[in-house]
Amino acid sequence: MLSMNCKTLSLLAATTAFAVLLSPAAFAQKKYDTGAGDTEIKIGNVEAYSGPASAYGVIGKTEEAYFKMINDQGGVNGRKINFISYDDGYSPPKTVEQTRKLIESDEVFLVFNALGTPTQSAVQKYQNSKKVPQLFVATGASKWNDPKDFPWTMGFQPSYRVEARIFAKYILKEKPNAKIAVFYQNDDFGKDYVAGLKDVLGDKAASLIVAEESYETTEPSIDSHIVKLKGTGADVFVDIATPKFAAQAIKKMAELEWKPMHLMTDVSISIGAVMKPAGLDASEGVLSAGYLKDASDPQWKEDGGMRDFLAFIDKYMPGANVSDTNLVYGYAAAQTMVQVLKQCGDDLTRENVMKQAASLKDFAPETLLPGITINTSPTDFAPIEQLRMMQFKSGKWDFFGDIISAETGG
Structure with a gap:
């Protein structure tokens, strides 16, 4: 009887030791903040679908379609992207209202590629105080490249x-x-x-x-x-x-x-x-x-990235006007967002998403001009710093x- 108990205890001890060995890795692999989990990642967006800057509204529509394509392919590391996009009419008070709704009511993981300098300026301090990433802001103001004072804000396109x-x-x-x-x-x-x-x-x-x-x-x-x-x-x-x-x-x-x-x-x-x-x-x-390819320009006809983009448009945005640069812009931004999420692996904390966004190396979205790549660092929050006349x-x-x-x- 004693030897049986000893065996049982030994087995228990071995199992416990094995579990202890496994558990730090298992728990280290999956870390979540609000808006992220095993099955989905909630991404918020504020766009000018109406008002004086409504020509940019198609950016949000392109990103929505791109994330749908990613979801159809199985998502990012097995998680589907739940993209929630609101209209602010390019009006700062409305931006404040919609951003608060995304963060406090919808409980998004981050806000991605929200549009406009005056509108995003209105929520920059709020998002940084809440420590919710204001990621790849759709404006080229140089103020978004300020990791010291605003560590939760990063722009996307070249600065004005x-x-x-x-x-x-x-x-x-x-x-x-x-x-x-x-x-x-x-x-x-x-x-x-x-x-x-x-x-x-x-x-x-x-x-x-x-x-x-x-x-x-x-x-x-x-x-x-x-x-x-x-x-x-x-x-x-x-x-x-x-x-x-x-x-x-x-x-x-x-x-x-x-x-x-x-x-x-x-x-x-x-x-x-x-x-x-x-x-x-x-x-x-x-x-x-x-810094972007023009999808209506025949010079890119044989370009692999442009072929992927046009196939995406045919399937997910049929009838869209490919001569509108906002489509290739939205595609590049969404592709960069997906790259950051891929780099996050199973550590979907807001801190890690900013860390990964600040460690992009020679990433080339398919709709950027050849030779133009995205590079960021903890001290440089300007993803694209190259242009051609x-x-x-x-x-x-x-x-x-x-x-x-x-x-x-x-």
Whole structure:
């Protein structure tokens, strides 16, 4: 009887020891914060489906479709993505309301690619105090790259300030005695560009910039501003406007037969949302800088990444206008989000998601230009810091020159 008990005790001891050996690994493998579990990951989003920036609404629709494709393929590490997206009409008070709803009522794991500089500025402190990732914000304001003061916020696209510096260098090279008219949205988005131009123009800014004119997003038309700027005799027009207003500017300039060198922010380069409504002839010759492939451009016909993108559109967004750059943007952002979740493995804590987002190395979403990759670090929260200059010709954007990296000052 004693030997039987000894055997039983020995077996129990061995089993317990084995369990102890296993358990730290088993428990270390699965860690969850609010919004994540064995079967799903809740991702929140706030988008301008209505209002003055509604041209961007298709970004949210593209991301929703991309996550549906991922779910159909079995999800991320076996977990389905539950994507909850609300409309804020590009109105900061509404953004606050919808973001609170996502975090406090829907209990999302993180908020992903929410749109707009003024709107996301309204919730940045709130999300950081709640320690809920404000991840891959859909705005190029340079303020999102501040890991020291805002460790829970990260942008996605190249910063406006970086792009403006590239524009300024281009102007100095091509037109050293330029008369520059700067037209900008009166918020952080517009002011970032103005600051970037002046970073490079330096002491020459006072003599080269002949006019600085701002507009409000609540204005129905910006025609009067364009008439005023033409009157300054400027031969370079730097156009820092969101799609609706960029299209109005191009149209009005054509009506006035004003043909300065026209540099336009890359947030408004969508052929479908800007160039076509403004008129393709009127848009001819406009300059910008880009980092995304254009799905309507035949040069990418044999590109593997573009083939994947077009197959996705055919299946999940049939009839979508592939000439709209917002689709390739939403696809790249969603692909990057999935990459971060893959890197998280079974440690789905908010802290780990920020750690993985800050350790992306040469990640190349399929719709980014060849040679442009995503790189982040704990001290650098700017995922994309490379661009190429381009010009609108015969209904499409033509790239020219080399890829310019912000890290080498453009």
